[in-house]
Amino acid sequence: MSRSAKAPRKTGPEPTLVADGVSKSVDDMPLLAPVSVSVAPARCLVLRGENGSGKTTLMRLLCGTTEPTTGRVTLSGRTVDERDPTCRRAVAALISAPTAYRDLTLIDHLVLVDATWGRGEGADERALELLALLEIDHLDDRFPHELSSGQQQLFHLALVLGRPAEVLLLDEPEQRLDTHKRALLGHLLVGRKQQGTALVVACHDPELTEAIADQVVDIEPA
């Protein structure tokens, strides 16, 4: 099965997250053909591929919520497993819509997430700043069910971006966003990359890909 790297890998730091020959099958049904990818700190790997090619499955393998049928995923040499607290601390992921508390507002959610990671004083300020970066600070006292679908997506992005992480996995983060918000997202992700975070993004938007990618891998159907 061919895997084509559309852009040459740039020389740089050692990769932190490595998937080596990973595949996934359930009851003999192949979900992902064997593939090897890696990403280093301050770099962004973009995954492309048609619907059903296994991008989301690869994302689940990379964040350790499911186990590969073949191959191995490692984070700084350690097997990735979501049950491992070290892995949870390092990897943040937006793969499907996270369940929100229906009795908390947007700002409450971000304060809660921030506080539980023990980041100390300033949770309110950090939360408001993040909402402002995503241009949804005027929605801070809304409840999740009061948001439009695009605003929901920005809120979900804020939840994931609001927690500390060495590796950030985003599955089609551009979905339901308008052109301006997609550009804003690209700007934000480039900023995270410059801060040293390793990014893996499954993306169908050529402009966003152009803005953030250091490496592009096409995933072909199993």
Place this chain on the structure above:
Amino acid sequence: MSAAESLPEPLTGVPAEPVPDAATDRRRLAAARGVITGEQHQGEGNAVYVVYVAVIAAGAYGVPASQSLFRFLDPQWMADHLSGARGLVAGAVLVVALLALAVRAGAVRGPVVPELPYLDHVAASPLDRYVVLRRWWRLGLTGGLVGGLLTGLVVGAGLAIAQVTGPVVLLPAVALGLLVGLLVAGAWLHGQVHAAVTVDRGRHGGVHPLTGLGVFLRARPALRGLRLPALRAQAARSVTIGGGVLAGDLRAVRLEVASPTTRARRTRLRAHGPVLTLVSRDALGLRRAPGTLVTGLLLSGAAAYGLAHAATPGVPSVVALAALLVGYLGVGQWCEGLRMQGDNAGTPPLIGLSARTEAVGHLVVPTALYALTTLLVDGAALRQGGVSTLGVAWALVMVAPLLGGQLMAAFRGLPPAAVFAPGRGIGSTALWYAVPLLAPAVVGTAVTAMLTSTVLGAQAPLALVIGGYLLVTWGLRRVRLLTDAHRG
């Protein structure tokens, strides 16, 4: 063209009366139903059969069970506690609770909920909406009346056969049952109409003239006042709830049943360190859902009194059982945070705590509220001499089995495939769902029976501690299992 075609959809208030041409609409509706069902002459055969089965079941199982219960409850104890003004107050509270429940049920799924294709293709037509919808209301009303009548019959017959009262109780019991059934059916429709109006106008849109418990007397305009989107929403919700129950997806069911929160949005969650912020989250959630908080207080208060009272020798064990069931429901009102954690199990983490720490953190608010309620209610009862100090302590320690049940419920996950195996029937599914409720109820009742027995009384406190510990451990094991279940 039907005369009803020229009628505009009612925007506010009482819908306009259609020009009388109901006969034409009835003929058209019969033709439409003929196309849908493939039968030209539709009766209410299924409904009659259901009533027939209900009557048989009430006679064959209901009356024997009722008289056994009344014999078990001890007629003297019942006479002491449920006669005179106390009995009247207890009955009134029960009826009011039933009506409140019916109104709430109507807001989620009222009596008038045809299937979605019928709504889209028949109810959306110019036919008089009352004619189109009355079949469902009549079924709901009949269900209320038959249910009330049979309940009155079963309770009255049980009381008479157990010789708690004379046979003369049958007549008032049946009449009362019919009346309560009628009121419950009306409250059910009221809940549906009121919810539909609230969706249209908002919470502060004023009182709709078609709502109120007398709605069954004005069913015609009430049914005409139901808009198609509200009917569709309830029909879709009904399908989702049914599917969620069958698939074990209780989160979907909860989201459909729960009212969206909009209160106290300006009150913010403040960071106080990882676990304390989580505890503050649960407290804030309850502040934004005062109905849930109060319902929990009322149910837990009743449970705390029942448990303290059940610790008195001579009180039937069924009091402890009922108190534990009510207590489970009461404490469950305060466990939204725990349930949300269960819903999120297996997804990439957002909260920076281990699953076990997070679950234990979510138990802090329910534990504190239960303890506070118990101390207040049982403390007052203690001063009045209604319960003993041992009873108060007993009710307090019962928090362990109740919390174990909440952990098991929040992290029960999806039912195993074996539950749906051919031939297992609905009983196995119901049992699977009920385990988190039954486990604390059985353990709590058994240790309370031990406490009040002359032989095993001394061992009961140790048994309660061990039983509570085992249930909490079982619950925490469910936390770990569900959190790790996705990885395979």
